[in-house]
Structure formats: structure tokens, C-alpha cells
Amino acid sequence: MEGFENIPLPKLPGTEFYNPLDLARPRPQVFKVVNGIAGNYGEYSLPPHLRPTSAPVRRKPLAEKTAPNKKVTQPGWLVYDGQVLRYFGWFKEIITERREEKWRVRKCVLYYYLEDDTIHISEPRVDNSGIPQGVFLKRMQVQKEDGGYLKYKDLLVGDTVDIYKREFHIISCDDFTRKFLASKNITLADDLEAPGDPYTMMKQKERDHFFKQQRKPDEASLTFFSRGTLSKKMLENDRKVLRFYSVWEEDAVYGNEKRQSIVHYYLSDDTIEVLEVNDRNSGRDAFPLLLRRMKLTKGDSMVPSDFFRDPKEEQYLNFTDLKIGATISVYGKELLMYDCDEFTRDFYVTKLGMPKENLEKIDVFPKKEVVHVQPKLMKHAFSIGSDEEALQAQKSLVLKPLKKDMKQFVLNDGKLLRYVAKLVETPEFPLKSRYDAEREFVITYYLVDDTILIFEPPQRNSGIVGGKFLERQKVKNPDNKLYTKYDLTVGSKIIVYCRAFQIISADKYTLSYMEEHNFAECDFDAITSRLRGFLAGEKLDELKSLLIRTDSEGEGSTSAKDLVDLVAKIGGSLSAQEAITICRKLNNSTESVDTAAFLDSIST
Structure with a gap:
């Protein structure tokens, strides 16, 4: 290969x-x-x-x-974040639709954002101008005719800036803008005034002409409200409204009912408007107006004779007729004015010289004593859950969970008090069987939610099946009140569903908890002080002799049960829980107590 x-x-x-x-x-x-x-x-x-x-x-x-001596330069968007230069200016708008004017001056505010060199132009709103004002140019970078973008160096007081074929004349700026440009070695001119336009000047002349038409009253004709005076009154008092709070009584099915309303008096034309105050869940239709804006007639005139007014106006209400405590008639309804707002108070004090004491609020709604009525529980046979859950279900159609006591939950979560109890016979609740006296139960009290659980340990050859005797729940006593932790002490009896339980013992944690939380029968000083006051003189000697007889074997101690019986023989009272408290304090035991230590504690 x-x-x-x-x-x-x-x-x-x-x-x-x-x-x-x-x-x-x-x-x-x-x-x-x-x-x-x-x-x-x-x-x-x-x-x-x-x-x-x-x-x-x-x-x-x-x-x-990055050299250590080299200066680090930060970007502009970080250095100039949130810094804005503000300029005030105007531009001329050509008018071709009207013969009264050929051009108009429109004022604007120019904002320059240093972080990204953007410009935003807004036009302040002018009342009754008929021009849609507000944002004139959205925030953006503006290009110059020769290329590039407008910078803050191009915006100077007295200069003209061309922005999209409109010439904006800058006439002033704020203090921050002047300080910033001065730090950049740029000097600005002084602030200028915006020129007037023909239309605005014409309107100002007409307004001044109306003001000069005011004539003084004479005896022949009281023409105080002439044309010029009416125009002046409307212009000076436009949007000035006096507000009074009033109340009137209305006959209802279950007696007289006080209804609230708000009276508005418009100073510009002497008209009155009455608004009805609608209360929640009143069962009435929500009518916004009780009286639409109009001139309201009156009966007898309450105006001084030296106050000059047109005789035709005497039949209508004037602001001098309205005051706190006065009553006005609104088509059969007598409205009592009991309060007003701050603007109304200032108007009467400054214009009419009325003392402030006459403008104080009148208490027309006497305070009623609030009675907290505990809601009655109407638990039916088909109700599910505890009494609290049944009561919660009656409050609303939509079931809502019960609110827990979070402080109790945090402090007592996982803490249990355990007791050993037996069934006992009482005149009201006898035993069901003779074997019930031999049964023992463990009662567990949950501190987190004040519930009780009863469990019966199984006993061999008893013939009774042990297990859970009572499900964990809140238990009520015969007085229909819930059992609390202070009701469960050694020797006490509790009634649970026609069964009488007597507590015979408790574990060490439960005894320590009761002593730490100042249970009445676990206060050693209070117990010895009470016994010391009772065992004075011969009774103390009698108790000593009884203790010696009981201690036949000479051990020098006495059991807690014998201590309770001996105190009862001499006419005193000592509960089993108090005897256990004495034993734990003097002998660190729940069974017996040192006789000599006990006698020393009650004799000194």
C-alpha cells in the first residue's frame, strides 16, 4: 500500500x-x-x-x-446631558385673506439641546387667537442652506436664523443660556422687544376706546352699565367666577333631607349657575345641573340705595346679594350658602372691604356620634367554613379570603402549646359513659391563629379507638366567646361541644411560655405576695404544722397537689397552675417543692 x-x-x-x-x-x-x-x-x-x-x-x-497624565475627554452626549439653551424670538407671517392686516407677528420659543445638537420650536398659546398653536417644529437637527447643521454658535441674540424658509428673529434668551455662551467666550447682545403687528395694535386701540366710553351716573338716567362699561367689565372679569357652597332641605320619604349644591357667579355677565352635588349610593339620578347659567331673578332688593345700578337690573341677583349665611331662592328651593372658596373670600375682602369674620364657614352638618355596630352572623345550616368565613361571605357577592394578622403570623408561626386533659363531669355536662373518666387527651393550641386541636392517644385494651377527637378549629366557650391562650392553664376547665375537659398537665415549653408572657397564674411574685397577705399570724403556723404532718418520710419536700390541698384546708386558694409555678421557681420541678424554701418565700 x-x-x-x-x-x-x-x-x-x-x-x-x-x-x-x-x-x-x-x-x-x-x-x-x-x-x-x-x-x-x-x-x-x-x-x-x-x-x-x-x-x-x-x-x-x-x-x-491611556497615559496617566493624558486628559480623558468625555463625549458630548454625556457632558451636556439634560442641558438645554432657550431663546425667545418671533417670525412674520404673511396674511392674504384679510384686508385689515397684511402680516402678523407670531412669537415663539426655540430650544437647543446640547447633547445632540437638536432644535425644538414651540409657540405659546394665545387666547382667542384662532390659530392652532403649540409645537411648531419637532425636535430634530436643522440643516443650514450652506450645508451642515445649526449649532449654538449660530444662535445669537439679534440675529436672524433661516429655518425651512422662515426667518426667526432671536430677541432674548434665559440666564442659563447667557452663562453657557459666556463660558464659551461668546458675547450676546442685550434683550430686544418684539415688534407689534397692525392687527394687535388695532385691537388694543379698540379696547382703549371702549374703556374711555365709561360715563358717570347722573340723576336723569342711571346708565351705569353703558356699552363701554359692559365691555370693560367683560374684559376685566373674564373667567373670574365666585364659588359658594350651599345646602337646601328637601322633603323626603323618611323626613327632611339636606341636599348640597355649588353656586357659581360669573362676574363677567352677572349670571348664576347651580350645580348639584351627587353623593355615592344615594339612589338618585346624577343630574349635573340644578340651574343652567342664566340671570337669576330675586324678590326684595338687598342692595344699598347708594349703589348705582340700572333699575332694570334690580330684579336680578348681584354679587353683593351673595354672602355666607344668605339665602337665595332658586325656583322654589331656598339655598343657604354656608361656605366659599379662597378666591371668593379674597374678592369680597379686597373689592368690598368685607371683614374676614363674615366669611367664615357655617357648620350646617352637625357631627353625629359614630356607633360601630358589630355585624350579626347569620350562619345557615348550609354554610361552609368557620363563622368568620360565613360572615365574610355575607359582605359581598364575590367571595374574598380572610385577611390574616401578619404580625401574629410572623411572631408565632410554628409555636404550639400542648396540654394533657381528661374528661370530667359537671352538672351541665355529665359524662356519657363511666369509661370516659379514664380517657386522656392531648390539647394543642396553635398560637399562629388561635385554633385548638384535640387528639386522643390510643390505649391498649381500652376498647376505644384513639385518634383525632376534634379537628383543628377555633372553639367558643359557653358565653359564645372564643377561647384564648390565657384560658388554658393547668387545672382549668374548658367546654368543647358539650364535653368538659380539665387540664392536668402541660409540657415544659408551654410552662416556660406562660411564665415569659406574664400569665396571671404564672407570676411567682404576685402569688407569694398574695399568700403572704393571707398567711399572717396563726394561719402560717397552721400551714407549717400541716406541711410537717404531710412529710411523713422526712424528705423535706411537698408535692404540688398536696400544696394545693393544704392551702385549701386553712381557707386559702391556690390553683394547680400556681402550685406548679412555685415548684418550678424554687425547686426547678413540676412535681414537688422544697418545704423550707417555700416557707421562706411566703414569710419574708
Whole structure:
């Protein structure tokens, strides 16, 4: 087979050799952040297996390229971010549709954004101009006629800038623009005034002419509201409205009802508008207007005789007739005005010299005592869940989950109190069987949600199947109140569904928890102080003799059960939980207590 080593394999399926490195074209990471500036700081290089055989040119690392003494220049979009130059100017618009004017001056504001050299032009809105004003030129780069784009160096006060065949005359700028251009060694001229156009000057002359037509009243004719005065009044008081808050009583099915409304008085033409205040869930249709804007007639005039007014106007209400505490008649409804807004107060104080005391709010809605009524639970036989869930279901048609006490959940999650209890007989709840007295139960109280679980451990040859006696749930006492952790102590009785349980013991964690959280029967100082006050004189000697008789073997200790019985013999009271607290404090045990230590604690 010599001579066949260099012969290539034929291009047949299964005879070609696949080299995965031929198709691998990894690109290195070149996007980096250097000196707080993000950018491309690398060059693409071929993978090692695709590089040429000649020695590559060594590239200097970034640390060598950036000299330590060389000043790093930041890009303009980062340096001038959020900085805008503002210029004020005007341009002339040719008018060919009207004979009264041939051209008109339109004022505008020019914004120059330094970060990207864009320009935005807006035209301030002028009332009753009839011209669609606002954004005149959207933000964009503006080209010059000789090429290139407009820069801030081309925008100077007093110069004219040609933007899309319109000549904008720059007349002023703001303080920031002047300071910025001064830092660039560019001096600006002083601010100029915009010229007037024929139409605006004509309207100003007509307005001044109307103002001069005001005539003083004389005895022959009280023409106070002449044509010129009316025009002046309309121009000076345009969009000035007095606002009063009023109330009127309306006969309802269940007695009188107070309805609220808002009275608007337009100073420009002495018209009145009454709006009805619609309350939520009032059962009434939402009518926006009680009285449309119009002149409202009145009965007797309340205006002073020295106040000159047209006799024809005496039958209409004027702003002098409106004040807090006054009543106006609106087509059979007597509206009592009890409050007004700040503009109305300032108007009456400055224009009429009315004291501020006369403009104070009147309390027309006496405060009613809020009575919180506990909602009654109407739990039916088919109700599912606890009483709280049944009550929650009655509040809305859409069932919502109960809100948990998150503080109680965080503090008490996983904490359980365990007790051992037995069934006992009471006059109200006798035992069902004589074997029930021998049954023992474990009662678990969950602190996280105040629920109780009762479990019966199985006992051999008892004939009773053990297991869960009561599902975990909240349990109520005979007074229809929920059991709390303070109701479960050693020796106490609880009634659970016509069964009487008496707690006979508790685990160490439960006893420690009750002592740490200041349960009434677990306060050692309070117990000894009460016994010390009761066992004074002969009773203390009697208790000592009883303790000595009980300790027949001479061990020097007394059990907790005997301690309860001995205190009861001399006429005192000591619960089983209190006896356990004394034993744990003096002897660190729940069974017995040192007799000498106990006598020392109650005698000193």
C-alpha cells in the first residue's frame, strides 16, 4: 500500500472527515466601560487555529494606551446631558385673506439641546387667537442652506436664523443660556422687544376706546352699565367666577333631607349657575345641573340705595346679594350658602372691604356620634367554613379570603402549646359513659391563629379507638366567646361541644411560655405576695404544722397537689397552675417543692 498515503478520500457519504473547528468563529468581548464611559475598546481577532503563520503584531493593552497624565475627554452626549439653551424670538407671517392686516407677528420659543445638537420650536398659546398653536417644529437637527447643521454658535441674540424658509428673529434668551455662551467666550447682545403687528395694535386701540366710553351716573338716567362699561367689565372679569357652597332641605320619604349644591357667579355677565352635588349610593339620578347659567331673578332688593345700578337690573341677583349665611331662592328651593372658596373670600375682602369674620364657614352638618355596630352572623345550616368565613361571605357577592394578622403570623408561626386533659363531669355536662373518666387527651393550641386541636392517644385494651377527637378549629366557650391562650392553664376547665375537659398537665415549653408572657397564674411574685397577705399570724403556723404532718418520710419536700390541698384546708386558694409555678421557681420541678424554701418565700 505504499504510495497511497497522500491520496484524498473520495467525496462520498460517510467518507468525509468533519472538523468542527473549521466552523467555529467566536467573537471576543470588546464592549467595556473605561473611565465611566461605555464603548468598543477592542478589535476583532481570529481564533488561534485560524490566525496566519506570520508573527502577529502585538497590541498595546488599554493601560498603556491611556497615559496617566493624558486628559480623558468625555463625549458630548454625556457632558451636556439634560442641558438645554432657550431663546425667545418671533417670525412674520404673511396674511392674504384679510384686508385689515397684511402680516402678523407670531412669537415663539426655540430650544437647543446640547447633547445632540437638536432644535425644538414651540409657540405659546394665545387666547382667542384662532390659530392652532403649540409645537411648531419637532425636535430634530436643522440643516443650514450652506450645508451642515445649526449649532449654538449660530444662535445669537439679534440675529436672524433661516429655518425651512422662515426667518426667526432671536430677541432674548434665559440666564442659563447667557452663562453657557459666556463660558464659551461668546458675547450676546442685550434683550430686544418684539415688534407689534397692525392687527394687535388695532385691537388694543379698540379696547382703549371702549374703556374711555365709561360715563358717570347722573340723576336723569342711571346708565351705569353703558356699552363701554359692559365691555370693560367683560374684559376685566373674564373667567373670574365666585364659588359658594350651599345646602337646601328637601322633603323626603323618611323626613327632611339636606341636599348640597355649588353656586357659581360669573362676574363677567352677572349670571348664576347651580350645580348639584351627587353623593355615592344615594339612589338618585346624577343630574349635573340644578340651574343652567342664566340671570337669576330675586324678590326684595338687598342692595344699598347708594349703589348705582340700572333699575332694570334690580330684579336680578348681584354679587353683593351673595354672602355666607344668605339665602337665595332658586325656583322654589331656598339655598343657604354656608361656605366659599379662597378666591371668593379674597374678592369680597379686597373689592368690598368685607371683614374676614363674615366669611367664615357655617357648620350646617352637625357631627353625629359614630356607633360601630358589630355585624350579626347569620350562619345557615348550609354554610361552609368557620363563622368568620360565613360572615365574610355575607359582605359581598364575590367571595374574598380572610385577611390574616401578619404580625401574629410572623411572631408565632410554628409555636404550639400542648396540654394533657381528661374528661370530667359537671352538672351541665355529665359524662356519657363511666369509661370516659379514664380517657386522656392531648390539647394543642396553635398560637399562629388561635385554633385548638384535640387528639386522643390510643390505649391498649381500652376498647376505644384513639385518634383525632376534634379537628383543628377555633372553639367558643359557653358565653359564645372564643377561647384564648390565657384560658388554658393547668387545672382549668374548658367546654368543647358539650364535653368538659380539665387540664392536668402541660409540657415544659408551654410552662416556660406562660411564665415569659406574664400569665396571671404564672407570676411567682404576685402569688407569694398574695399568700403572704393571707398567711399572717396563726394561719402560717397552721400551714407549717400541716406541711410537717404531710412529710411523713422526712424528705423535706411537698408535692404540688398536696400544696394545693393544704392551702385549701386553712381557707386559702391556690390553683394547680400556681402550685406548679412555685415548684418550678424554687425547686426547678413540676412535681414537688422544697418545704423550707417555700416557707421562706411566703414569710419574708
